[in-house]
Amino acid sequence: MSTLLEVDGVSVSFDGFRAINNLSIQIGEPELRAVIGPNGAGKTTFMDIITGKTKPDEGRVTWGDRNISLLGMSESEIAMEGIGRKFQKPTVFEDQTVRENLAMALRNPRGPFAVLFYKKTKEGGQRIEEIAAEIGLSDSLTRRAGELSHGQKQWLEIGMLLAQDPRLLLVDEPAAGMTTAERELTTDLLKRAAKTRAVVVVEHDMEFVRRLDCKVTVLHEGSVLAEGSLDHVTADQTVIDVYLGRQ
Amino acid sequence: MNKSFLIRNPSTLWFLLGLSIFTIVVTILSDAGLGIMSTSFVKTLGKTLCLCLIAVAMDVVWGYCGILSLGHFAFFGIGGYAVGMWLMYARTEGIVLDSLATQTIPPTAQEITDAIGNQIFGVVGSSEFPVIWAFSDSLFLQLLMVVLVPGLLALVFGWLAFRSRVTGVYLSILTQAMTLALALYLFQNDSGLRGNNGLSGLQNIPGFEDTPQSTISLAFFYASALAVALGYVLFAWVTSGKMGSVIKAIRDNESRVRFLGYHVESYKLFVFTITAVVAAIAGALYYPQAGIINPAEIAPIASIYLAVWVAIGGRGRLYGAVIGAAFVSLLSSWFTGGGAPAIPLGFYTIQWTDWWLVLLGVSFVAVTLYAPKGIGGLFDYLVRKPS
Numbered sequence: 001m002s003t004l005l006e007v008d009g010v011s012v013s014f015d016g017f018r019a020i021n022n023l024s025i026q027i028g029e030p031e032l033r034a035v036i037g038p039n040g041a042g043k044t045t046f047m048d049i050i051t052g053k054t055k056p057d058e059g060r061v062t063w064g065d066r067n068i069s070l071l072g073m074s075e076s077e078i079a080m081e082g083i084g085r086k087f088q089k090p091t092v093f094e095d096q097t098v099r100e101n102l103a104m105a106l107r108n109p110r111g112p113f114a115v116l117f118y119k120k121t122k123e124g125g126q127r128i129e130e131i132a133a134e135i136g137l138s139d140s141l142t143r144r145a146g147e148l149s150h151g152q153k154q155w156l157e158i159g160m161l162l163a164q165d166p167r168l169l170l171v172d173e174p175a176a177g178m179t180t181a182e183r184e185l186t187t188d189l190l191k192r193a194a195k196t197r198a199v200v201v202v203e204h205d206m207e208f209v210r211r212l213d214c215k216v217t218v219l220h221e222g223s224v225l226a227e228g229s230l231d232h233v234t235a236d237q238t239v240i241d242v243y244l245g246r247q
Numbered sequence: 248m249n250k251s252f253l254i255r256n257p258s259t260l261w262f263l264l265g266l267s268i269f270t271i272v273v274t275i276l277s278d279a280g281l282g283i284m285s286t287s288f289v290k291t292l293g294k295t296l297c298l299c300l301i302a303v304a305m306d307v308v309w310g311y312c313g314i315l316s317l318g319h320f321a322f323f324g325i326g327g328y329a330v331g332m333w334l335m336y337a338r339t340e341g342i343v344l345d346s347l348a349t350q351t352i353p354p355t356a357q358e359i360t361d362a363i364g365n366q367i368f369g370v371v372g373s374s375e376f377p378v379i380w381a382f383s384d385s386l387f388l389q390l391l392m393v394v395l396v397p398g399l400l401a402l403v404f405g406w407l408a409f410r411s412r413v414t415g416v417y418l419s420i421l422t423q424a425m426t427l428a429l430a431l432y433l434f435q436n437d438s439g440l441r442g443n444n445g446l447s448g449l450q451n452i453p454g455f456e457d458t459p460q461s462t463i464s465l466a467f468f469y470a471s472a473l474a475v476a477l478g479y480v481l482f483a484w485v486t487s488g489k490m491g492s493v494i495k496a497i498r499d500n501e502s503r504v505r506f507l508g509y510h511v512e513s514y515k516l517f518v519f520t521i522t523a524v525v526a527a528i529a530g531a532l533y534y535p536q537a538g539i540i541n542p543a544e545i546a547p548i549a550s551i552y553l554a555v556w557v558a559i560g561g562r563g564r565l566y567g568a569v570i571g572a573a574f575v576s577l578l579s580s581w582f583t584g585g586g587a588p589a590i591p592l593g594f595y596t597i598q599w600t601d602w603w604l605v606l607l608g609v610s611f612v613a614v615t616l617y618a619p620k621g622i623g624g625l626f627d628y629l630v631r632k633p634s
Binding site: 096 | 489500502503506507618
């Protein structure tokens, strides 16, 4: 396992509030990592920084084998580097079909003219079928994404991430609002994806994290409080005090 | 663009069929056929087709890509000015040469240029040709201007606006400011485009002095119909397939598209510019039929009307824009032209010339609130998909 993403000493403030405070995290490839922490711990801001939505005040974010810096790159450039992001609220394009949603995410040239003259290919169609099978939406390819259930939308969004074929998947609260059965499927999906790539899951739900059965990073007030197996961090006294103790 | 594209989009074929039938019917009714339809009405229909074309462009930029531009009529106007400059120059040149031909001493080139300048710019107290008229003696170059000037303006303006991530209502205000600035500039006498007089006599096509207006009007009507057909097919193609997917996705959730790796600004710039160019072509066909263009045509209200047509016709479907533009603009000329009878209420008489705008405003609000799909939405009842 080699280091794919290195966040080093990153801080960011919003109007004087330090959302991220000297945060350092390394993600390997392949790896499944869960990031947990109470509300306001900086989980979403952490993702915003990696994906280029928020620029940090200080620190470094380096990526890949050549250790290039992600700071100063635009969202679309970072996405093309191989970082896919799933938002907390499922954001699929509801007006379009499942197939169209997946086709848009497929790894293909992204320039306007390449897209304008884009021709459907057999490989592309096959890849869409594969992904649809993976996320359990094979029968729904021609349905409008807006008609899907909440859980299916979450899966479609994960499917769109897989279609991008990223090296790192950032997944924000995938289990929110899902039934128990749906959660199990989601866990399997993420575990399978993490066999070949890095997957970072931000989650509130301890039960879900336990099922992921992976290394856990606990964030608190914008920095890392503890890191290790779930049993290890839940046994940590500071973690119990700031997070688990509240429950 | 291949055969399967048209087959996959039956609404485009239906539209082309309807347009062809309409063109044939107008030909039969016009002076070329039965002579029932007046020349001025043929011109009105030709102009309406041009308005339909700009409405289709507006639908692509607003209905499909979510950019509520309140500046597309400025591009329409620039197209009209660009072609109008050649029309005015060439026609004035013809008149000047005729009148100087009787002189015993042949006039020098400078004298001819001065005489033309005097004829054109005398009304704003000048006889000098401004720099922007440098190509006005060449039809080809002025036609190039029809495309290049609005294209470049849209490209530069769009690049600055989209790069700064100006979106939503702020972008609308910005486009409106651009339109207003352009109109105010053109209103000035020293703008080089005859101030509030604008360009006139555009219905007289140089080289066709002996051709009756009934023939010219029909020729422009055909040209407008062809432009609508080509523009419609072009935009139907752009908004179909993967490009259509991406621009609709930008409309619905711009930042999500960014995280998919698409450079959203390039797409917006592409759509903004291509629609601006088509709007300019529509303008270049419209004003020779209208006969006159002046800065009031470019005023922001025109671009707002454009948005109203598209909203009433139905956003996000190209034929909706065509229906909206044709329906509202023809209805508008009927009401404001005194076609609608006044309604006496005893204590007050409703004069439609005054009340039409109120009616239009109320319909706009009603459509937005109660029928967001517009008139075009009615077609959904015709072709109900088995669910």
